[in-house]
Amino acid sequence: MRYDVFFAGYGGQGVLLAGNLLSYAAIHEGKNVSFFPAYGVEKRGGAAMCTVVIADGDTGSPVVGHPSVSVILNQLSWDKYADKVKEGGICLVNSSLVNLEGVSLDGRELLAMPMNQIAIDLGDVRMVNMVACGAYAAASGALPLDSLKEALKDALPERNHKLIPANIQAIEAGAAAVFSARKA
Amino acid sequence: MSAPQKKFVKGNEAVAMAAIEAGVQCYFGYPITPQSDIPEYLSRELPKAGGTFIQVESEIGAINMVLGASACGVRAMTSSSGPGISLKQEGISYMAGSELPGVIVDIMRAGPGLGGIDASQADYHQATKGGGHGGYRIIVLAPNSGQEMYDLTMLAFDLSDQYRMPAMLLADSVLGQMKESIVANPRPKAELPAKDWAVRGTGGGAQHVVKSLYLGDGEMEKFHWKMHARYQELAEKESRWEEYQTTDAELIVTAFGATSRIARTAVEMARAAGLKVGLLRPITLFPFPKKAYAELSARCKNWLTVELSTGQMVDDVRLSVARDAEVDFYGRPPGAGSLPTPEELFEQIKKHF
Numbered sequence: 001m002r003y004d005v006f007f008a009g010y011g012g013q014g015v016l017l018a019g020n021l022l023s024y025a026a027i028h029e030g031k032n033v034s035f036f037p038a039y040g041v042e043k044r045g046g047a048a049m050c051t052v053v054i055a056d057g058d059t060g061s062p063v064v065g066h067p068s069v070s071v072i073l074n075q076l077s078w079d080k081y082a083d084k085v086k087e088g089g090i091c092l093v094n095s096s097l098v099n100l101e102g103v104s105l106d107g108r109e110l111l112a113m114p115m116n117q118i119a120i121d122l123g124d125v126r127m128v129n130m131v132a133c134g135a136y137a138a139a140s141g142a143l144p145l146d147s148l149k150e151a152l153k154d155a156l157p158e159r160n161h162k163l164i165p166a167n168i169q170a171i172e173a174g175a176a177a178v179f180s181a182r183k184a
Numbered sequence: 185m186s187a188p189q190k191k192f193v194k195g196n197e198a199v200a201m202a203a204i205e206a207g208v209q210c211y212f213g214y215p216i217t218p219q220s221d222i223p224e225y226l227s228r229e230l231p232k233a234g235g236t237f238i239q240v241e242s243e244i245g246a247i248n249m250v251l252g253a254s255a256c257g258v259r260a261m262t263s264s265s266g267p268g269i270s271l272k273q274e275g276i277s278y279m280a281g282s283e284l285p286g287v288i289v290d291i292m293r294a295g296p297g298l299g300g301i302d303a304s305q306a307d308y309h310q311a312t313k314g315g316g317h318g319g320y321r322i323i324v325l326a327p328n329s330g331q332e333m334y335d336l337t338m339l340a341f342d343l344s345d346q347y348r349m350p351a352m353l354l355a356d357s358v359l360g361q362m363k364e365s366i367v368a369n370p371r372p373k374a375e376l377p378a379k380d381w382a383v384r385g386t387g388g389g390a391q392h393v394v395k396s397l398y399l400g401d402g403e404m405e406k407f408h409w410k411m412h413a414r415y416q417e418l419a420e421k422e423s424r425w426e427e428y429q430t431t432d433a434e435l436i437v438t439a440f441g442a443t444s445r446i447a448r449t450a451v452e453m454a455r456a457a458g459l460k461v462g463l464l465r466p467i468t469l470f471p472f473p474k475k476a477y478a479e480l481s482a483r484c485k486n487w488l489t490v491e492l493s494t495g496q497m498v499d500d501v502r503l504s505v506a507r508d509a510e511v512d513f514y515g516r517p518p519g520a521g522s523l524p525t526p527e528e529l530f531e532q533i534k535k536h537f
Binding site: 020023024027032033034035036037038058059060061062063064065066154 | 190192302330358361362363364365442445446448449450452523524525526527528
């Protein structure tokens, strides 16, 4: 199998950490991974994107024109990248920051959920990337949630390991949001 | 037996890890995006391995320190990107003229001038045609994965010592910044000639002179013919390339580095659509694997060269293929947002059927 996901937001939302977490989780699953980041020269506020390819065999191109899943965390990324999701693919959107008007996603599944609000309700908006990771895993079926939780130890520096329980909650909340969005 | 331990690292870190595995004793460099992870890693890890790390005042200082260390028989390296690599060209020319080994890593970014920090392949000519003065060549290796960033860095040290000439690892910001899982292979055993030319300071024995100045009648000419023969030997023995699905191909796509990864997925798309397409990827850019092009083009006449530039390697492809082969070109100039996608290359492939 080959899975690819495109993550996009602004610098500071943890897009690159999210990509790293998915990568480590895939390695836990014994897969090959390529993680290709792209970001502006700014530390915060600029565009931040990454593409993760997970495969049993060769990962092939680290660049993906039409991803099978996109995770869109802010308005700019929605306007620019949402309609690149391939036919039959999934677009996960942080509706806390994105006005969904103006882009049509015919033939693709749109899963809009208030990721910022979910993170705030759990105590810290900075966990929005973890909510997004949980949502991605649940929506795509590419990775088990347990692998994601396990991978937190690799993706987070040791000084932040005390935050792992909170991050696990955020991952679970993201996954739960997908289930309720699909039921609705 | 358990599977070898995989490490999930940036391409730049893989280069730095491999340099230590290869026994590099000195690193001299100056930071520049997108290669700064190399000096960052080595500043932390090289001293622990008993080596010397110096952040020099400039790129020119760094390459000249590589020259000096190498003249003393020490394994030395530097790394940079476009603007810094341009500054190093004088030193590389002096190293070539002095027959000194040494490894230079170029993580290409967009240019000319300051350009930008996004991936580029537009320094192909500078790397492969002798970027400084005097008509010399250096060994140029082009990895296309995290694993090759590691393996080819080690190879660069060995080839450089073997042939007494500088070796360059030519990658780009995609390969430098991308993280992949790699196996940190141990350094392969290589039988290398003794560095019996190295200067050792006092201590007796015959005098050794390392220089690039040849004033005597016929001396310079002799030097050039010697190097010319060495470049031919290098082409004979060290040309490396990879073929994918070429046996029955009616169109062969050729690309190096990160672009070859994108091209490979495009070739897979074409195969899935029933189009007979193959991929030829040069791994050594100097020596350019001319034989592989000549042999494949004796049978397959349709070629498509893809580069992240307006076309540089395509010149070498056209010089290497059979005279009746048609070489088409598709390129995107480097810069933010210009990386071609596999879907885009697939569209280009379809035009040939």
